[in-house]
Amino acid sequence: ETVLTQSPGTLSLSPGERATLSCRASQSLNRNYLAWYQQKPGQAPRLLMFGASSRATGIPDRFSGSGSKTDFTLTISRLEPEDFAVYHCHQYDNSPQTFGRGTKVEV
Amino acid sequence: EVQLLESGGGLVQPGGSLTLSCAASGFTFSDYAMTWVRQAAGKGLEWVTAISGSSDSTWYADSVRGRFTISRDNLKNTLYLQMDSLRAEDAAVYYCAKYKMVQGWYIDYWGQGTLVTVSS
Numbered sequence: 001e002t003v004l005t006q007s008p009g010t011l012s013l014s015p016g017e018r019a020t021l022s023c024r025a026s027q028s029l030n031r032n033y034l035a036w037y038q039q040k041p042g043q044a045p046r047l048l049m050f051g052a053s054s055r056a057t058g059i060p061d062r063f064s065g066s067g068s069k070t071d072f073t074l075t076i077s078r079l080e081p082e083d084f085a086v087y088h089c090h091q092y093d094n095s096p097q098t099f100g101r102g103t104k105v106e107v
Numbered sequence: 108e109v110q111l112l113e114s115g116g117g118l119v120q121p122g123g124s125l126t127l128s129c130a131a132s133g134f135t136f137s138d139y140a141m142t143w144v145r146q147a148a149g150k151g152l153e154w155v156t157a158i159s160g161s162s163d164s165t166w167y168a169d170s171v172r173g174r175f176t177i178s179r180d181n182l183k184n185t186l187y188l189q190m191d192s193l194r195a196e197d198a199a200v201y202y203c204a205k206y207k208m209v210q211g212w213y214i215d216y217w218g219q220g221t222l223v224t225v226s227s
Binding site: 031033035037043044045046047050051056088090092093095096097098099100101102 | 144150151152153154166168169202207210211212213214215216217218219220
C-alpha cells in the first residue's frame with residue numbers, strides 16, 4: 001500500500017506566520033489524487049484541498065496545495081487563530097486509499 | 108446541508124460484535140459511494156471500507172476483511188457497518204463519510220464519529 005509520510009509531526013508557529021506542511025508518498029500518485037483535511041479536537045475532519053491543488057468550497061485562499069507524484073505541500077500563507085489544528089493528507093490514487101499520520105500546527 | 112450522523116458505538120468485549128449506523132441527509136444518498144474511516148486514539152486516520160451507491164461493489168482494508176461488513180439501505184438513507192470478531196486494535200472513533208466522485212473518489216463530508224471501545 002502507499003504510505004504517506006507527513007512532516008513535520010508538529011509545527012510551532014504564531015498567528016500571521018506562514019505554514020508549510022509536507023506529505024510524501026511511497027509510490028507515485030500518477031493522477032495527483034491527493035487531498036488535505038483539517039481536524040480540530042473533538043471534531044470531524046474538514047476537506048481543504050483535493051487533486052493536490054484545488055481548494056474545496058468555502059476554503060479561504062490563504063490555503064494552497066502544490067506538488068505532484070510523490071511530493072506534496074500544503075501552505076497556509078498567513079496563519080489565523082482558527083487554523084491551529086491537525087492536518088491530514090489522503091491519497092486516493094492507489095488502492096487502498098491511505099492517510100498520513102497528520103501534522104499538528106500549534107501556537 | 109449534508110449531514111452524517113453515526114450511532115451504535117460503545118464498549119464491546121474482544122471477540123464480540125457491534126453494528127454502527129450512519130443516517131445521511133442533505134443529498135441524494137443513493138447517488139454516492141460511502142465509506143467508513145477510523146481513528147485510534149492518538150493515531151492517524153485509517154480507511155476501513157467503502158460501498159458504491161447501488162451496493163453492487165464493496166471494498167475492505169486487509170485488516171478488517173472477513174470480519175466487517177458494510178451495507179446500506181437507500182430507502183432509509185442509512186449506511187451500516189457490521190463488525191464481528193472485534194479485536195483490541197479495532198478500538199477507535201469510526202467516521203462515516205461521503206465520497207465526491209469527480210476525478211477520483213475523495214471524501215468531501217464526514218460525520219462526527221462514534222467511539223468503539225474493545226475491552227474485557
